[in-house]
Amino acid sequence: MGELGRIEAGRGVVRAKRGKGISWAEIAAEVGRGKVWVTAALLGQHPVDRELAEQVGKLLGLDQEIVEALQLPPVRGAHVVDTTEPAVYRLEEMVQVYGSAIHELIREEFGDGIMSAIDFEMDFQRVADPKGDRVVITLNGKYLQYREF
Amino acid sequence: MGELGRIEAGRGVVRAKRGKGISWAEIAAEVGRGKVWVTAALLGQHPVDRELAEQVGKLLGLDQEIVEALQLPPVRGAHVVDTTEPAVYRLEEMVQVYGSAIHELIREEFGDGIMSAIDFEMDFQRVADPKGDRVVITLNGKYLQYREF
Amino acid sequence: MGELGRIEAGRGVVRAKRGKGISWAEIAAEVGRGKVWVTAALLGQHPVDRELAEQVGKLLGLDQEIVEALQLPPVRGAHVVDTTEPAVYRLEEMVQVYGSAIHELIREEFGDGIMSAIDFEMDFQRVADPKGDRVVITLNGKYLQYREF
Amino acid sequence: MGELGRIEAGRGVVRAKRGKGISWAEIAAEVGRGKVWVTAALLGQHPVDRELAEQVGKLLGLDQEIVEALQLPPVRGAHVVDTTEPAVYRLEEMVQVYGSAIHELIREEFGDGIMSAIDFEMDFQRVADPKGDRVVITLNGKYLQYREF
Amino acid sequence: MGELGRIEAGRGVVRAKRGKGISWAEIAAEVGRGKVWVTAALLGQHPVDRELAEQVGKLLGLDQEIVEALQLPPVRGAHVVDTTEPAVYRLEEMVQVYGSAIHELIREEFGDGIMSAIDFEMDFQRVADPKGDRVVITLNGKYLQYREF
Amino acid sequence: MGELGRIEAGRGVVRAKRGKGISWAEIAAEVGRGKVWVTAALLGQHPVDRELAEQVGKLLGLDQEIVEALQLPPVRGAHVVDTTEPAVYRLEEMVQVYGSAIHELIREEFGDGIMSAIDFEMDFQRVADPKGDRVVITLNGKYLQYREF
Amino acid sequence: MGELGRIEAGRGVVRAKRGKGISWAEIAAEVGRGKVWVTAALLGQHPVDRELAEQVGKLLGLDQEIVEALQLPPVRGAHVVDTTEPAVYRLEEMVQVYGSAIHELIREEFGDGIMSAIDFEMDFQRVADPKGDRVVITLNGKYLQYREF
Amino acid sequence: MGELGRIEAGRGVVRAKRGKGISWAEIAAEVGRGKVWVTAALLGQHPVDRELAEQVGKLLGLDQEIVEALQLPPVRGAHVVDTTEPAVYRLEEMVQVYGSAIHELIREEFGDGIMSAIDFEMDFQRVADPKGDRVVITLNGKYLQYREF
Amino acid sequence: MGELGRIEAGRGVVRAKRGKGISWAEIAAEVGRGKVWVTAALLGQHPVDRELAEQVGKLLGLDQEIVEALQLPPVRGAHVVDTTEPAVYRLEEMVQVYGSAIHELIREEFGDGIMSAIDFEMDFQRVADPKGDRVVITLNGKYLQYREF
Amino acid sequence: MGELGRIEAGRGVVRAKRGKGISWAEIAAEVGRGKVWVTAALLGQHPVDRELAEQVGKLLGLDQEIVEALQLPPVRGAHVVDTTEPAVYRLEEMVQVYGSAIHELIREEFGDGIMSAIDFEMDFQRVADPKGDRVVITLNGKYLQYREF
16 A cells, blocks of 8 residues: 555566566557557556456566556646657647647548547557668547537 | 738638638648648748648638748748647657657658658548547658768 | 738627627527637637628628638637636646546546547536535546557 | 655555455445545645545555545646646647637626636546446536636 | 727726826725725726726726726736735745644634635735834635534 | 744644634734734744743743744744745745736836835735625735846 | 837947047047946937037937937836846846845845945946956945834 | 665754844854855755864764765755745746846856856845845856857 | 848848848858858847948848948847747757756856857758758857855 | 666766766776767767776776666766856857757758768867967767658
């Protein structure tokens, strides 16, 4: 029980994972969940139920205190990411450069609404390329329309 | 010539496009370029050469002043998007909730580096779904590794 | 056509409405839409189609330029409201004082998700009270659950 | 006595409540107060008198230190909520999109004034809906008029 | 009618007042209202009805355009004052140095509530003093208590 | 001696005062100083000499560590108050709504200068009123004129 | 009369001064005032009476519109200087590096108070030095003591 | 050795100095350095070598841990001063009100450059004055000219 | 004369240069100055004397109004660059990632001081590289040491 | 293992290095890496593998805990540098004054792209100069071109 929060539990997972030499993909395979979802969940951004917490605890040899903290509600406020970190900043820059175009295309192909960030999933792949391999991230969210009332 | 910048030229394109009832997809097909790229370019975030500017000018019946302004260098600073606009904000929230997970996965599957936002392309699709159609956006950037020197 | 945006069109509506001495409730009744929705729409935060724009234009005697501008896409970024204006600030303070409680209650009564601000409607009433009449605002949004993927 | 503040006491309540499997609604019923008010109060945003603190302490098996801290004055500054947390942010976005309309309607239906955030109460309900249940929140504040002097 | 807002109308009043050599106190006496209220109202922070606008217009020889603009709704957002201007900053510093003490005294002498800034009035006096005359400002607001619900 | 600062000492005073059930007014009477001044001083915003610290220490039964810390220099930076706390925010809003009027009145009745926030005193009173008692705060500062040189 | 403010009037003075090839020191000598004061006053930060405005107007051949605008009240808010401009930034850095030491020395040599920025004057000199001439600026403000009340 | 930084060492100096009743001027005289420099240095903004650290340590009876920490590199970032503290804020306001005039005078009397904040020294004096003693601070920095290249 | 500032003059240069198809390097060669310096100067960040302004005016066929505006004092505040523009942001990120290392190396190889940004020059080269050409920028500033006084 | 992060490990390296009297250049020579890279890496901004961590640990006599922490992933967010520290600020000011010129020159000599901050290296030299030695920093990054897609 005690004072550990989700962020601290996530750091504990990363530390144990490094010690064991196990990858996120292996954790995902082992617990039968998606790789991106399980990474986000173990870092603290999605709920982890008792069963999953215990599976991961056993796999990584986590302290019981961390296993308990993993079951706290997820944390998703601005403090959970450092947008000035260069790898994350490139995503921010993508929103900056393409945000207006995406908004135009949503309006044209769907209507007056948004891509949900809740009814949402994400895929992450390494794609081989002779000029240098590529990071390919797929964002997939339900279209939600503003309603008239 | 004149005082129009890229942002103003982009607004002129949007206005003319609405008047003509032509879609971004139709513009892209007409000029033989990708839909996302051409949308971003006409809004001002990518360079437009004389040939493209004149093709679009003819298609949408743009004033010559706008055709000229489209050929100015692109603008990509923070002012080109309003991240508090709800459709764009959902992208920001995606970075907030998944940014740390993406960073972990880049580190694990590639190494100490980033997904380039320059050697980068994006796809945008509407995907039919019985529970509500979905917006699917694919980010595709070259992996760049930090170097030791 | 021309240079008027939605904010300027909204100001034109407010000015004409004051001149005619017509209330938002009367506009809503006249055009057969909800009072809150039509107020937000005419201020610029919801789309107004040609039919509605022309109805309102006739009712308030708007210039054709404003009737056209009302049909532009809605604007919903942070600039559309001044949160430091005292009447609006009280809403901000309500979020400050009750936001954490609302989050707890959503989590408890629904699960890991949010109240949609898109599939959303609002009601506004004056309720008579011997100690001073009351403003009663009802927020009504669809519950959206985070998904596992 | 010691160093616990209201925020820490609120975290203690949430932790104990989770351990006991008791809901906010049950706590409210048990102590004979409103559900929203008691949730906000136990999180730290309203005063809790000795009687209430001891009732809740007994119900949840709280340490005496937490029972004492619950009786400190309430805390209501900006730090008591994280407005970037997605569930809370939707309320912020509601203020952004509808704040100007609410201000217009207060002015029209009441006059030059505000909805009090102090002489104020709030209701929270889950409303069943075949297309997905809805969160319904009612804001109810006394109208206060600016005075001439 | 036209494009003048309350801030611009206020500037017009200040300019005309300087030209005529009339003081705020004289304007207040002439129109039979309080000096602080009338100053704030003519600068744009309180509503001015037709009668008052026309009285002031006649007294100061204002253009009809300004007389009209004075009748627009008041503006009270953060932009209506420059808190870094040295005379205003001293008020900010007073809040900084004494705000916590005032909060303690309200809590002790009244209870869990605030001094209303709406049901509020202010007095401003010059008080002679052999060591240098003094500015004496009196703030007078109704106490509002948070309610339990 | 040790690590306590003025803010921590002030919290200790508030805690002890609550325990003893003594009011700020009683402390002020006991030590023969003004109520507002002594409240601000004990919270940390004015200097407290040895004699006063010991008087208050005896009255409230403070630890010697707090008695020592009370004698440290006062702290008056922005961190000593939370301007987003609702009771304090109403003072901020008063500056926002009336700051420009106060500046105009200082200029007119005194000249090119300010009300000192240093050669300054404040009074705080509860004034009975059949429509609800009122908080009356008097600000009294020496007028200081800008000099030509 | 018209729309020019003090900032614009100050720009007009700088432009005319450059055209005439007259220095600030010469203007100061001509009008019999201090060099720093007259520079700050003509840029807009101190009041300029009719006599001085007309003297300067004649000396620099200013338009009557600028002569009038110079007589408006001074402007001293944060917008009157760009603290990121490198020459001004060095002053900011001086406050950063020496501000705490100055505060300590005021407290030690005077007591609990401040150097007034209102009853204040400044001198500016070029001092020859074989290793490179030096800018010497003297700040001279009345000590003001906090009062007990 | 250990974890103390320069800021903490500076606090230790201030505490010990108060305990011993020794002034900054006396410390400066004792160690044969300038009063302003030595104050800034002991607060942490200038380097202190072993000899000086030990002299001061002996004079004030500092712990060896503080004597060691005084020898760490100086700290001069924005966190070393609180510019909202009223005594420091008056310096900020001086930059605000006179910064543009100083820039004009540097340009006129020296050329296109700045007053160095590095090759810089400062003097601090109390000057007796029948109307109230004055704080006189002299800033003395080498003029540096931008170069063409 | 007139209302053009340095920023506007710089835009005029860029526009004319594009029209003429002349490069910065050619302008620099033509006027006998360094390429980086002349680019910065014509954009507005360094002074341009009459001779240089007229040379450039003739070369690019600038309006006399722009030739005059180029001779105004340089502008170097934060507004002269958009640090969120991706090409500029990479420089910001370089300061973020290497700033602490540069500070360490200055301290070690020079002492307690800085690299001047005033007595400073910069070189910019394209360096061919089989893996992709490289941008090579050289920063060259005089070391300035803090002085003891 | 334990709780040390890269920043804390970097501070440990700096402390040990000072104790041993070893320079960054000597560390770099000893471990056979570049001086700037190794300084940045040991401060926490580049990855340090086991071999390098152990070499440095032996050279500086670091605790095993620090040797372990050095092998954690690098940290490169905004918190790793204090841009208000005067030595670092001069780099910020260089970006401010020359950023627009660099952008123009990249565009002219390369095209529509950036200098990579990832495929990047830096050199740092002290260059003797009779008028005062100079800091010479070379930035060397691969040119990356935006792609059309």
